[in-house]
């Protein structure tokens with residue numbers, strides 16, 4: 065362990081390219097990414113008692129003053145401003161080379177880890193996959209308790225993007241987590257016992273919760289996901305003591321002939337046409353929120369349309385409010401105040417759910433209270449957070465759907481060829497995976513830069529002429545099979561190929577320009593942390609956890625994390641000593657759907673752990689257990705080339721989201737090329753009948769026919785033969 069400089073890989077293997085398209089696509093078909101790996105609980109994991117007298121003692125006063133209390137990391141963005149900057153400087157650019165591993169904690173699962181840990185008065189609260197919550201001694205790593213909300217494994221089939229959770233909220237002795245199956249759970253911080261739980265969704269619909277709750281004045285706010293499956297988005301507020309719902313704000317209007325839940329939805333409905341409600345509409349609030357205590361405004365980031373293609377959900381046009389918008393609401397009542405829509409008539413999965421940062425910037429000589437966001441669509445927005453007025457916007461990466469944002473109207477100026485309603489394939493940047501996804505940014509008031517984990521990619525959009533509305537499979541209106549069939553179309557592959565990478569951008573939000581970047585060979589790199597020690601921390605897809613000089617991006621330190629990292633780091637102190645922590649572990653949609661793209665990268669392996677560092681520590685991780693696989697022994701291949709092509713198309717639609725593009729799994733979900741003979745024998749029992757339902761591999765009887773199942777089996781068998789024949 066210790067200091068090590070990794071050179072940046074620049075090779076682009078063919079394998080990587082073909083999969084890249086799928087990545088980009090977030091080719092998410094409806095599959096049940098399973099729970100098979102979930103470890104059984106051991107006796108040691110039983111509840112023990114925390115001795116702290118006032119566990120999770122977070123209050124309004126403490127949160128408002130959080131900036132002056134850098135020992136703690138009391139809410140997901142550290143402060144209400146969500147800047148993810150720490151004033152701590154004991155660990156700094158001069159001594160970071162002495163940083164070493166102090167302790168680590170192994171999660172009992174090996175699915176995706178996306179959480180930002182919370183630290184309050186020496187106790188760390190962190191969520192893992194399947195919405196499990198852990199309380200750890202922040203100094204030693206000793207587990208104080210764990211809480212498993214027992215998410216039904218088959219609910220994974222409703223999750224577009226892995227069974228992840230991006231963190232908890234803590235408040236006055238309780239720890240709050242939203243569960244994958246739609247519950248909001250309040251846990252007693254002192255001992256891990258259940259305080260209350262409430263169902264926040266209609267469970268007849270494929271909603272999920274993966275985002276971290278936010279807490280404002282004794283109300284806990286939570287949204288949900290599901291826009292890829294035809295749901296209607298909203299955010300709800302619950303009383304932290306009783307669990308009673310205080311208000312709910314829907315982000316898109318419901319059925320036109322029924323009364324709107326909120327007067328502003330009548331206005332929003334004027335921007336929709338046709339019978340949008342029959343498709344759900346989308347607009348889920350699946351990740352970002354921020355609160356300004358001075359203005360008393362809660363900002364929510366709203367997601368993409370469902371389906372993606374606006375010609376289906378709103379056939380006569382319209383902006384489709386409040387899709388892809390930042391909406392300001394009153395946290396006491398849920399009353400609408402203002403909105404800014406980043407992508408009118410959204411068509412490309414361009415959510416505005418990305419991280420929002422509140423800051424005070426001097427722009428043209430005026431002090432402005434701003435909100436900053438780098439949503440999926442590739443533009444960096446600086447918005448007046450009192451009024452919602454756009455102050456500036458520039459593209460922070462390659463953008464081919466719009467030339468610029470018109471500052472007079474606040475609207476994008478779209479480019480010809482960006483929309484795909486003509487039946488042709490339109491390769492557009494950024495892709496639905498986003499030029500920037502949920503991975504948190506960081507804003508350093510010291511350097512004045514916003515650090516953005518940028519993704520470089522594009523996606524071939526084509527209208528799905530066979531679209532049918534359904535909550536049982538991907539519901540985009542876009543032909544996802546193209547994305548999964550790159551080898552069938554060299555022209556498309558060559559267009560999408562050149563730009564599958566990622567980087568850190570140090571972005572000057574006043575000048576609206578990139579100052580420097582740190583280039584990576586892969587996308588799906590981790591969230592950011594900046595500190596007053598002039599440091600920037602980030603984990604990446606290549607299994608590194610690294611520190612950079614926050615001023616110039618020089619690489620100062622790195623650690624072999626044995627796993628890809630996507631979550632954001634934090635820092636805190638216990639007994640006056642500064643620690644850096646990150647919840648490590650590979651997963652999420654960028655990992656699951658990409659298959660082979662990351663088999664070159666060390667990040668392909670998931671080892672789910674909390675890693676905690678301090679100066680002078682010399683801890684070691686146990687040696688990694690090498691992944692060993694026997695050559696598969698597939699049955700005789702009987703499918704014709706036409707049947708293989710049909711099987712591949714079906715695989716892309718229904719299976720690739722969890723089992724990876726071209727059946728290469730770079731995650732803990734089984735790699736189907738290596739199936740055992742008995743799995744081949746029982747293929748239809750598993751795929752159609754669902755005999756592995758309890759392990760998260762749901763039956764697909766309602767989605768595909770036995771004939772289609774056999775075609776998919778033929779394709780997977782072919783892929784096993786590819787391995788045997790060494791031409792994979």
Ligand code: CA
Nearest residue numbers: 291292368413
């Ligand atoms: Ca989406």
